[in-house]
Amino acid sequence: MIIRDFGMDTASLGGPLDAKLVAIRRAGFSQVMISASEVVGHPGGVAAGVRAVRDSGLAVTGLEALRDFEGLDGRLHDYKVDVAKSMLELCQELGGRLLIVEASMSSHANTNADAIIRDLRTLATLAIPRGVSIAFKGVSWSRTASNFSLAGDFVLRANCRNLGVAIDAFDIVAAQIPLEDLDAIDPEQIFVVQLSDFTFQTVPSAAENAAAKTRFRVFPGEGAHSDDLAAFVGRLDTLGYAGVYSFDVYNDDYQQMPPDAVVGRARRAAEWLEETVLRRALPVPNI
Numbered sequence: 001m002i003i004r005d006f007g008m009d010t011a012s013l014g015g016p017l018d019a020k021l022v023a024i025r026r027a028g029f030s031q032v033m034i035s036a037s038e039v040v041g042h043p044g045g046v047a048a049g050v051r052a053v054r055d056s057g058l059a060v061t062g063l064e065a066l067r068d069f070e071g072l073d074g075r076l077h078d079y080k081v082d083v084a085k086s087m088l089e090l091c092q093e094l095g096g097r098l099l100i101v102e103a104s105m106s107s108h109a110n111t112n113a114d115a116i117i118r119d120l121r122t123l124a125t126l127a128i129p130r131g132v133s134i135a136f137k138g139v140s141w142s143r144t145a146s147n148f149s150l151a152g153d154f155v156l157r158a159n160c161r162n163l164g165v166a167i168d169a170f171d172i173v174a175a176q177i178p179l180e181d182l183d184a185i186d187p188e189q190i191f192v193v194q195l196s197d198f199t200f201q202t203v204p205s206a207a208e209n210a211a212a213k214t215r216f217r218v219f220p221g222e223g224a225h226s227d228d229l230a231a232f233v234g235r236l237d238t239l240g241y242a243g244v245y246s247f248d249v250y251n252d253d254y255q256q257m258p259p260d261a262v263v264g265r266a267r268r269a270a271e272w273l274e275e276t277v278l279r280r281a282l283p284v285p286n287i
Helices: 017-026 036-040 046-055 074-094 113-130 148-158 169-174 179-184 206-215 226-239 259-277
Strands: 006-009 031-035 059-067 098-102 133-137 163-168 190-195 245-247
Touching: 006 059, 006 259, 017 036, 017 046, 017 259, 031 036, 036 046, 036 059, 036 074, 046 074, 059 074, 059 190, 074 098, 074 113, 098 190, 113 133, 113 148, 113 163, 133 148, 133 190, 148 163, 148 179, 163 169, 169 190, 169 226, 179 226, 190 226, 226 259, 245 259
Parallel strands: 006 031, 006 245, 031 059, 059 098, 098 133, 133 163, 163 190, 190 245
Antiparallel strands: none
């Protein structure tokens, strides 16, 4: 059976890129979020990495992630524009149509709203000739957009058709953000939703939040917040979100497990969400 509404992130798996792609495809997923560093770091070179993705038969959900882009001045700004151009080019070569941009954590970032909006417009304009959209993602310890609401406000004010938001369920669940806050965002402005759970009941400190976010995530249905995640996905579905969900699961243990074992866990999560939360029947092969 092919899973179409949910995709895997290569960063969630251990091993070489080629093996990850094979495991994702074998588990029935039809799309993949690509970590740029894995393509650039491919032992055969960038061209071989691009070819591996292209030949995998998987659609590219997007490329991640451009960081610390907005709010910079002078040479720092020029440098980041060059980096952005390179990532947009790589995204196009992979056949991707989405670049995830994480809100800046740089101490040099200007927090002035006009500067942030200016840079987001610049990035969106650069992406147009490549046929790429930009998904701006709020990050809890960012200086410019610490949550999806702020990111959504900047996107709305920038007013570019190929500029939207990426929403990470982890940030909403960990910060206990009311789901009603999602109502303020036009579902058509949500370009991708990233899903994961975690096993801690709470993350009271910033250090514990960072550790859980980058090292101890688990798949939906495996953690302590299944009900919260179900409510989150259900809310988005009710609001009319019809885009992609990507499993964004960073876990030190999963990096030491065979990719097939990890994507098997991801498949169970997708089936649970499809059949129980979204109440959709999984597609039957060849029909």
